[in-house]
Amino acid sequence: MGLEEKLPEGIITTQLEALVNWSRENSTWPLLFGLACCAIEMIATGTARHDISRYGSELFRASPRQADLMIVSGRVSNKMAPVIKRLYDQMSEPKWVIAMGICASAGGPFNNYAIIQGVDKIIPVDVYVPGCPPRPESLLYALDKLRAKQAKDTFRTYANRNMHASPNQAQEIESLEALRRLQPA
Amino acid sequence: MLNVAPRVRQYETLPSLQPPGIPAAAPLPVGESEDTRRIIERFGDAVLAAGMHHGQQIVYIKPDQLVPLAEFVKTDPHLRYETLIDVSAVDRSELPVSDHRFHTIYQLRSYSRKQHLMIVCPLEDADEPTAPSLTGVYSGANWPEREVWDLMGVRFAGHPDHRRILMPENWPNHPLQKQVPVGGEEVPFTLTWEDPEFESLGKQILEAKSVPPRLPPGMNLENMVINLGPHHPSTHGVLRLVVELDGETVVNVDADLGYLHSGFEKTGENKRYKDFVYYTDRMDYLSAMSNNLGYCLAVEKLLGVEIPPRAQALRVIMAELQRIASHLFWLSTHVLDVSGTGMSLLMYATRERERILDLFEMACGARLTVGYMRVGGVSRDIPPAFLPHLEEFLKIMPEQIDDYERMLTHGPLWSERLIGIGKITREEALDMGLTGPMLRGSGVDWDLRRDAPYSGYENYDFKVPVLNEGDCYARYLVRMEEMRQSLRIIRQAVDNLPDGPYRAEDRKITPPPRAELDISMEALIHHFKLMTEGFHVPPGMVYHGIESSKGELGFFIYSDGTARPYRLHVRGPSFNNLYAISKMSKGHMLSDVITNIGSIDIVLGEVDR
Numbered sequence: 001m002g003l004e005e006k007l008p009e010g011i012i013t014t015q016l017e018a019l020v021n022w023s024r025e026n027s028t029w030p031l032l033f034g035l036a037c038c039a040i041e042m043i044a045t046g047t048a049r050h051d052i053s054r055y056g057s058e059l060f061r062a063s064p065r066q067a068d069l070m071i072v073s074g075r076v077s078n079k080m081a082p083v084i085k086r087l088y089d090q091m092s093e094p095k096w097v098i099a100m101g102i103c104a105s106a107g108g109p110f111n112n113y114a115i116i117q118g119v120d121k122i123i124p125v126d127v128y129v130p131g132c133p134p135r136p137e138s139l140l141y142a143l144d145k146l147r148a149k150q151a152k153d154t155f156r157t158y159a160n161r162n163m164h165a166s167p168n169q170a171q172e173i174e175s176l177e178a179l180r181r182l183q184p185a
Numbered sequence: 186m187l188n189v190a191p192r193v194r195q196y197e198t199l200p201s202l203q204p205p206g207i208p209a210a211a212p213l214p215v216g217e218s219e220d221t222r223r224i225i226e227r228f229g230d231a232v233l234a235a236g237m238h239h240g241q242q243i244v245y246i247k248p249d250q251l252v253p254l255a256e257f258v259k260t261d262p263h264l265r266y267e268t269l270i271d272v273s274a275v276d277r278s279e280l281p282v283s284d285h286r287f288h289t290i291y292q293l294r295s296y297s298r299k300q301h302l303m304i305v306c307p308l309e310d311a312d313e314p315t316a317p318s319l320t321g322v323y324s325g326a327n328w329p330e331r332e333v334w335d336l337m338g339v340r341f342a343g344h345p346d347h348r349r350i351l352m353p354e355n356w357p358n359h360p361l362q363k364q365v366p367v368g369g370e371e372v373p374f375t376l377t378w379e380d381p382e383f384e385s386l387g388k389q390i391l392e393a394k395s396v397p398p399r400l401p402p403g404m405n406l407e408n409m410v411i412n413l414g415p416h417h418p419s420t421h422g423v424l425r426l427v428v429e430l431d432g433e434t435v436v437n438v439d440a441d442l443g444y445l446h447s448g449f450e451k452t453g454e455n456k457r458y459k460d461f462v463y464y465t466d467r468m469d470y471l472s473a474m475s476n477n478l479g480y481c482l483a484v485e486k487l488l489g490v491e492i493p494p495r496a497q498a499l500r501v502i503m504a505e506l507q508r509i510a511s512h513l514f515w516l517s518t519h520v521l522d523v524s525g526t527g528m529s530l531l532m533y534a535t536r537e538r539e540r541i542l543d544l545f546e547m548a549c550g551a552r553l554t555v556g557y558m559r560v561g562g563v564s565r566d567i568p569p570a571f572l573p574h575l576e577e578f579l580k581i582m583p584e585q586i587d588d589y590e591r592m593l594t595h596g597p598l599w600s601e602r603l604i605g606i607g608k609i610t611r612e613e614a615l616d617m618g619l620t621g622p623m624l625r626g627s628g629v630d631w632d633l634r635r636d637a638p639y640s641g642y643e644n645y646d647f648k649v650p651v652l653n654e655g656d657c658y659a660r661y662l663v664r665m666e667e668m669r670q671s672l673r674i675i676r677q678a679v680d681n682l683p684d685g686p687y688r689a690e691d692r693k694i695t696p697p698p699r700a701e702l703d704i705s706m707e708a709l710i711h712h713f714k715l716m717t718e719g720f721h722v723p724p725g726m727v728y729h730g731i732e733s734s735k736g737e738l739g740f741f742i743y744s745d746g747t748a749r750p751y752r753l754h755v756r757g758p759s760f761n762n763l764y765a766i767s768k769m770s771k772g773h774m775l776s777d778v779i780t781n782i783g784s785i786d787i788v789l790g791e792v793d794r
Contacts (some may be wrong), residue, residue: 030416036445036790037470037553039422040514044542044552047535062418079353079794080423080444083415108465113360113368114448131555 024068025056026092031067032060032086036074038101038133045136050097055143064090064121069146070123071139075103076116088123094158096150098142099125101133108132186301204301208745210280211726213245214238218263220302227257233307233360239486239727243303248316251306255322258293266302267615269319270730271761273331273754274337275743278311278364278749286311287339290741291319292728292756296631297613303728308339318344325618328764336361336450346402351443351793360451367448382763394581401439404429408436419522419779422789426766426778433774438767442760445793453753457719458484459560466554469791471514473547474507475733477558481738482639483729484560487722490691494683496562497641499594502575502678503548503557504640504731505671509582510541511734512664513782516589519661521785523602530592537585541580547571560720561695562688572679579676586668594662603658604638607769607781610655614765621736622667623762623785626660628653633732644681645674657784664786694720719748728756735759735786757791 004013034042037055045052059065065085088097099119102108105128107117119125126149129142139174208704214236217225221235224244231250236243246254258266270292278286281722285307289429293302308314318341319326331350332342336524338359341347349356404410404427423444429437444473449468453461465476477499485492492500517534524530527733547603548567554633557564593599609619614627624631630648634642650666696715697708730739737760745754769781 017747033416035423037467040470040553044535044539047539048532049536049539075445075447077444077446079446080415083423083444087416107370109467110447110450110452111367111369112452113365114451115369117370147444164608 004109008175012065021153023094024153025150027056027059028069028096028143028146028150029059029061029067030057030069030071031064031091032062033070033087034073035076035078035080037104038073038104041133041136042071042073042100042139045139050136050140052140052143055147057143064088065092067091067095069098071098071100072104072119072123072125073100073133075108075110076119076122077114078116081116081122084119094153096146098127098129098139098146100129100139100142101131103132105130107150203572204725208280208751209724210277210282210745211724211743212238214243216240220258220653222299223261223263224254224258224354226699228254239725241301241303241728243305243343245305245307248306248308251304252317252319254304255291255293255319257537259322264295265297266295266300268296268734269323269326269329269618270294270301270620270737271618271739271741271754271756272319272326272333273726273741273752273756274333274361275726275752276337276361279363279736280745285309285439287314287337289316289333289339290726292730292739292741296629299636301637301728313340315340315342316427317342320344323618324616325761325764328760329618329728332760335359338362348402351446355445357735360448365554367451382507401427401441404439413778415441420782421518421787424763424782424787424789424792426782428770428775428778430775435770435773435775436776438778440763440766442763443793445789447790447794449755449794450753453750455749457748458750459715459719459724460601461750462559463556464552466556467790468794469733469735469738469757469759469788470553471788472507472511472734473555474503474557475511475731475738477556478504478640479729479733479738480740481558481560481732482731483727483742484722486727486729487725487742487744488694488720490561490689490694492640493686494641494691495566495685496687496689498678498682499563499567499687500558500640501642501645502675502682503545503563504554505674505678506541506544508671508734509668510538512668513538513541515664515734515783515786519786520599522595522779524593524598526594530589533585534589537582540574543722544571544578547574559688559695561691562686564688566687572682575675575679579672579679582672583669586665590665594665600658602777602780603661603784604656606657606773606777607658607784608654609765609769611653614655617765617768618761619736619765621732621734621759622660622663623736623765625649625651626663627655633737637730639729642674645677647671647674657780660784721746721748722750730756733758735788736762736790755791755794757794759785759787759789760792760794763792773785 044050046058070088099105104111104119107115127142127145129138131138205584213234216237220242221244225235228250231247233245235340258264272291274287274289276287287308289306291304306316308316316339318330328350330344331348333339334341335349336359411428411430413428414420415423425441427439428435449464452464462477462480465480466473466621469476480673513534517531519641520530545555546552548571549555549564609627611628614624616627628651630649630651647670650663652663682770692711696712701708702712722744724744726743728739728741730737739756741754742750745751766781769779
């Protein structure tokens with residue numbers, strides 16, 4: 001290690017990419033946003049016993065502009081779906097999504113007219129957490145998984161990502177009626 | 186993104202899961218009571234039937250006499266039914282009856298006489314059913330009637346604000362009508378990725394388009410109209426409020442609900458009785474035990490099954506622990522919204538709440554959505570380690586409540602923000618159909634545990650805190666005292682915990698113990714029948730209310746004699762209590778709206794259901 005031998009004490013060298021990923025991993029700020037039962041466990045994760053601040057994620061931001069991580073904590077109803085889509089679009093890149101619980105992942109026990117069968121129908125999801133609701137430990141494990149994913153990110157993938165490709169209009173969501181009309185009876 | 190081609194492949198329909206049993210309409214009430222006699226005297230032929238059914242007073246009335254009847258029972262000095270508790274409706278198109286497709290059903294309560302009255306109103310028109318609106322008599326009928334219109338499609342003539350309340354405004358149908366399917370997505374049963382069944386995945390639903398916001402009726406654009414929620418840190422979930430402001434003063438508030446509407450009632454009609462217990466957990470997820478209890482009691486009322494004393498005591502212990510846990514969570518979030526010292530109290534209160542969750546975990550394995558109770562008892566006995574841990578909790582908890590009170594009660598910040606805010610008088614509370622701490626904070630001395638005891642509450646000695654001020658501070662004090670009284674009840678229940686079975690021995694309702702399956706063929710048959718088919722419930726209709734932490738949690742069940750409820754309706758306490766937000770907030774500051782939301786103690790899972 002030629003360079004480091006010549007540097008004064010207290011200075012280390014690293015890749016810029018690794019430094020950026022390291023800082024992102026350790027201060028992923030979630031969006032302060034709860035939907036249903038899982039939100040209660042999300043709050044429990046934030047309180048003293050489970051202490052989400054060990055992961056640098058204790059700062060729940062109420063504004064999507066300041067948040068990096070959306071924890072979809074609970075079932076997503078038809079009425080709420082456009083709102084979630086809009087919130088996601090308002091978050092600035094880079095951004096990640098955890099689908100917390102079986103309802104957000106796949107609809108769970110609510111296979112009916114009111115509930116979207118998984119939030120991945122409207123926004124991309126990075127980590128799925130099973131459970132109804134998942135225990136706080138599961139959510140922390142999901143954060144671990146997310147950190148592993150963040151650590152692998154490269155500048156090249158950012159450069160290739162078309163950030164303007166995602167439709168910003170919530171109106172673009174297809175309607176069921178339209179789908180049904182196309183379907184032969 | 187979702188512009189994929191719709192799947193063309195049709196699924197073979199699954200074999201019908203309709204359980205055996207011949208559907209039958211609920212029988213008419215028989216016998217008579219003092220109240221029904223008085224109503225028949227007054228209304229004569231307009232009363233189609235009246236009498237008792239499962240211990241409830243029921244009156245069938247013609248639609249044109251419904252409003253006069255409501256006025257009569259409200260004002261008559263011998264009846265005095267001050268409050269409308271609930272409105273629901275039944276679509277009878279799948280019952281073996283040909284007349285009156287829709288019935289609207291009203292639950293009335295007399296607090297002064299401790300009486301409950303159910304009014305059933307058969308509607309004539311099957312296609313466009315119309316019922317007279319009771320909003321002129323009880324203003325609390327406003328939201329429940331809107332809910333019935335939204336989900337069941339029954340119009341209410343003379344309703345002042347006839348809009349949908351839960352579903353999006355452009356929703357094409359009324360989901361609780363029987364011809365409307367449950368909806369959802371079919372689950373592929375295949376093991377190969379090449380199977381075309383997989384093509385269907387991810388190509389589902391989304392009916393709700395984002396619609397441009399509309400100004401709620403009665404609002405004036407000359408003032409500032411702002412939108413609070415559905416994504417807002419202090420609306421306790423996905424509540425949306427449209428607030429009209431004159432400067433900082435609130436002129437008008439309109440609540441937009443339904444962002445967490447999950448179709449519980451429709452789902453319940455397609456599940457067996459025993460399977461719906463787990464759904465009730467997810468309704469008011471802060472008091473899952475109370476929801477379990479309310480549902481089981483309603484089904485048990487229809488079945489007429491006797492619950493062993495140990496099961497009753499266990500239910501009381503769990504329900505009271507849940508009340509404390511729920512109040513702790515209410516306290517911590519309320520303080521977080523209102524006062525600057527919030528974060529520390531959130532940490533303290535959730536620390537004690539975690540202890541209660543540990544106890545639940547010991548008893549049933551889950552922290553939040555417990556599913557502990559069963560029709561006929563509880564799912565399992567408590568483990569030996571439960572009672573010592575509970576003792577420890579009972580020992581430390583009173584001091585902790587004193588601690589919270591020391592931080593808040595006489596604090597200048599806390600009292601400045603709460604005293605005199607969100608005032609509700611006694612008459613308003615009765616008129617709006619408020620229940621629970623909202624009612625007791627306004628000076629009505631009523632608690633279902635004491636005044637209509639269930640699950641053995643008559644054996645416990647406890648006080649019901651009542652304050653007359655009717656503001657947020659009074660409700661805060663009421664809830665704090667309720668926690669202490671709950672501790673007293675648990676103390677008595679633990680001291681007198683009876684031995685014996687923890688669920689009813691009726692093999693038609695509860696499964697036999699595992700050991701019995703090895704030696705008894707009959708037990709095996711019973712187990713098989715229960716697990717595959719469920720138990721059948723005799724035809725009838727019941728309403729049962731319990732005192733949940735938020736107020737009266739009522740379950741209305743219409744049984745047609747099969748293993749699934751024909752109609753299941755939930756009276757969520759937060760739904761009716763939230764109706765008061767408009768009255769509470771008018772004339773106060775915008776920040777007081779947040780105080781009022783916290784003070785009502787809503788859980789959106791229960792408001793929207």
